[in-house]
Each structure stands twice: as C-alpha cells, then as structure tokens.
Amino acid sequence: MSLLLVTLLCIELVARVVLEIRECRAVQCRFSAFTVMRILPLVNDLVPLPENREQPTVGKFVEMHEQAHAKLHHAILRNLVKVAFALCAIWFMAALMVRWECSIVESVLWLHLAAIPFRTFFHFYCWNQEYECDRYALEKTDRKVAKNALQELARCEYPHTVLFSLIYREHPTVALRSKRILNKAIKSFS
Structure with missing residues (x-):
C-alpha cells in the first residue's frame, strides 16, 4: 500500500474521531456502537446513521411533504444521481x-476516500430537495400545522450539529428546516 493512501486513511480516522468528540460535546451524547462504526473506514460507508428515535406521526404537513417528493420526482432524481456516481466509481x-495497477484492496480504499466529497455533495443535494418539499407543504397547509409537524419531528429526531448531519445524513436537522420555512429554529430534544 502506498504511503499516501495510508496517510490519507489516518487523516480520515483522526478527522472522524474529532468530529465525533465535537458532536458528543455539542449535543451531550454518549459514545455507542454506531460511533465506533462511523469512525472506522469502510464500515462507515455501509452502516447507516439512524436519524430518528421513533417514527413521527403522519399529519397533513407530512402528507403534503411526501406529495411534493412524488410530484417533483425526487426519488427518480436521487436515483439518477446515484447511478451517475456509481458509473464514476466503476470508471475510477x-x-x-x-x-495504475493497484490491487483490489488499494482500489477499494482509494474509492472510499474519493467517495467522501461525493457523498457530502449528495447529502447537500438531498437537503435541497427536503427544503423544497417543506416549502411546498407549508404552502398547502399553514404555519401552525408546519410548526406542530416540525416540533413532532424534533421530538423524534436524534439531535445533531449541521456539520455532522451534512457528513452523515440525507435529511437536514429540524433546526435547519424550521429556520428555512418558519424563520425560527426548533431544537431537537436530547
């Protein structure tokens, strides 16, 4: 294995540990099995981060939000982006x-490192779709319904900072979503 690859993997490991420590301090959480899985290279590609403690109740705002996803063909667009990234990954x-005559192990590790910015871009892309659907749902309902739905989501969601969410989640935090559509941040409960 090349010295550059090992160095980059070590930098990634340290950066993920720093991110986890920063996150635990910011939201007063504890280390868990998911923490270890997120820190380890390659494992963090395969183990999804649970976003909610429980599923929020479905109300009018959530129905309109999901209707917007269907109307705007977000599932198809997300899948097209995933296919484009998969084709890039195959080419790479x-x-x-x-x-460059790398072994399969080295190639997989290089792909893992190259995928980090692509995954972050994909999360940002998904966030914009979520904001778009929130705006649509707000237009179809009203502020009170939206506020109640976001408070319910805040009750069910694990609290995370913006940076942590951008690295690991396809959905923005409730605080970001509520600030976008209500001009008031609703915080998740610890």
Whole structure:
C-alpha cells in the first residue's frame, strides 16, 4: 500500500474521531456502537446513521411533504444521481486497477476516500430537495400545522450539529428546516 493512501486513511480516522468528540460535546451524547462504526473506514460507508428515535406521526404537513417528493420526482432524481456516481466509481476502480495497477484492496480504499466529497455533495443535494418539499407543504397547509409537524419531528429526531448531519445524513436537522420555512429554529430534544 502506498504511503499516501495510508496517510490519507489516518487523516480520515483522526478527522472522524474529532468530529465525533465535537458532536458528543455539542449535543451531550454518549459514545455507542454506531460511533465506533462511523469512525472506522469502510464500515462507515455501509452502516447507516439512524436519524430518528421513533417514527413521527403522519399529519397533513407530512402528507403534503411526501406529495411534493412524488410530484417533483425526487426519488427518480436521487436515483439518477446515484447511478451517475456509481458509473464514476466503476470508471475510477477500473482506472486504478488497470492503469495504475493497484490491487483490489488499494482500489477499494482509494474509492472510499474519493467517495467522501461525493457523498457530502449528495447529502447537500438531498437537503435541497427536503427544503423544497417543506416549502411546498407549508404552502398547502399553514404555519401552525408546519410548526406542530416540525416540533413532532424534533421530538423524534436524534439531535445533531449541521456539520455532522451534512457528513452523515440525507435529511437536514429540524433546526435547519424550521429556520428555512418558519424563520425560527426548533431544537431537537436530547
């Protein structure tokens, strides 16, 4: 394995540990099995972060939000982005193994490192879709309904900071969503 690859993996490991410590201090959480899984390279690609403690109750705002996803074809658009990224990943793996003669292990590790900015971009893309659906749902309901729905979501959601959410989640935090549509941040409960 190349020295550059090992160095980058060590930097990633340290950065993830720092992010976890920062997150635990900011939201007063404890280390868990998910914490360890998020820190380990490659494992953090495969283990999804649970976003909610429980499923929020479905009300008019949530129905309109989901209707917006369907009306705006967000599932299809997300899948197209995933396919585009998968094609890039295949090309990248092939180039690593054929052109630069890397082993399969090295190629997978390089792909893991290259996927970090792509995954972050994908999360940002998904966040914009969520904001768009929140605006649509607000237009179809009213502020009180939206506020109640976001408070319910805040009750069910694990609290996270913006940076942590951007790295690990496809949905923005309730505080960000409520600030966007209500101009008031609703905080998640610890």
